[in-house]
Amino acid sequence: MSTQLYIKDIESLFDDVQRSKIFEDQKTMTDAVPLFPVSEINEKYEKEKNAAGLNLKSFVVSNFDFLGTKISIERADQLPIDHHIEKLWDELTRTATDEKGTLLKLPKPYIVPGGRFNEFFYWDSYYVMLGLQVSKRFGMMENIVENCSYLIQKFGFVPNASRTHFLSRSQPPYFSLMLDLLFESTNDGEIYIKYYESLEKEYKFWMDGEEGLENDSDFKRVVKTQEGAILNRYYDEENTPRPESYLIDIEDAEKALGSEFYRNVRAACESGWDFSSRWFADGNTIQSIETLDIAQVDLNCLLWHLEKTLAQASELKNLPEKKEYYTQRAENRKKAIDQYFWDADGKIYRDYHIKNHMQTSSESIATLYPVFLKLANLGQAKAVIETIEDKFLYQGGLVTTTKNSGQQWDLPNAWAPYQWLGFVSSKNYGFDDLANKIKNNWCSNVERVYNNTGKLMEKYNALDTENIAGGGEYPNQDGFGWTNGVYLKLKQN
Secondary structure, three states: OOOEOOHHHHHHHHHHHHHHHHOOOHHHHHHOOOOOOOHHHHHHHHHHHOOOOOOOHHHHHHEEEOOOOOOEEEOOOOHHHHHHHHHHHHHHEEEOOEEEEOOOOOOOOOOOOOEEEEEEEEHHOOOOHHHHOOOOHHHHHHHHHHHHHHHHHOOOOOOOOOOHHOOOOOOOOOOHEEEEHHHHHHOOHHHHOOOHHHHHHHHHHHHOHHOOOOOEEEEEEEEOOOOOOOOEEEOOOEEEEEEEEHHHHHHHHHHOOOOHHHHHHHHHHHOOOOOOHHOOOOOOOHEOHHHHHOOHHHHHHHHHHHHHHHHHHHHHEEEEEEEHHHHHHHHHHHHHHHHHHEEOOOOOOOOEEEEOOOOOOOOOOHHHHHHOOOOOHHHHHHHHHHHHHHHHHHHEEOOOOOOOOOOOOOOOOEEHHHHHHHHHHHHHOOOOHHHHHHHHHHHHHHHHHHHHHHOOOOOOOOOOOOOOOOOOOOOOOOOOOOHHHHHHHHHHH
């Protein structure tokens, strides 16, 4: 019996389960594995749901399995933090050789983040790879790349995470950066040739619909500005509540403006920043979310890196026309990044509002991407570094925005990816003192929380280092893939 599950196949039951709040976490039902054919479960439910005394939770538990919905790692003896992380790599390793419930099959073992996240996540995996490199687990690094390539070949892109309900969106496109990391670890230039087709296929996914665009228009993930430049934005194919946050979305939508609230929410999930004042028209409330109206600096820098990688890989494959094509694409995008995202007066890169034809007011740590990828000139880099030190660096690390909205991707939270980006960005342009300060502030925070709790967290409070971070739709998680990876990599440098 195939146990693969698409949420739409149990729509009526799923809607009733999520609305009745029989599980504390709405993700629990999305991770369920049917014990019987879905048609049989539906038929049973249709017969029983109107019967007096139906216990919905009992019905669900008797028809679905909830294997490993949460990873909790507790130890009586607290190991030194680096030893603990080495053990965590094994405890966070999963295989999915069969399709079970909503979980997608993957050819190789992989590392999951931890806590409630018990599946393969796209951009998390790049930061996990940083730690695997330090741990000399090169085989697992290759597994991650292989899994991404498999997903690109099968679906045309790497989904947000390896579940059927994430097949409408991706996450920040880090595949080309993963190849750089693997090359750095193995010195095998053949990897760019081996994965050339996957690089191209992922690029086509992000650029889908570009050909038909007129100036000042957009389609899916592509934007054409008034002046005719091509930019990209985050998007999602669906405009429905997210299954993993179903009731939250329905309740938020009741007070929202516009007909594409759900797609705006989902597009923010594709960015990895779910959620932040960065996406809110009023700067405060999710009901004003307008992700679709924004071309994002981080996404465009990552796609520049993909174009540049494709140009280099085309040269390795002796494809001069393609090398010229991708080189030109990268040059055009570099100019567009300068034109649309750089704010010289504010000393920061900002997102670009495609409807208002101006930069957004949000100050975010995404300003680091052009510096991290060496797209910025020395003057721009120096200005960004000053802004980072002045507005984003606190006792416990770098925060993501300068606004405290209560959302988890806002002040006061410090997330692992941006500590690494801040460290490398500072090093790239010779600001070693700041690099060391970022490293020491955040690593000390991680060590303090570990010494107090025995856990490695998803995110940290950068301002109040006596407390654990909060905000968002779910409690802070422990585990935690990208924290482990970035911590090890920073400590090595």
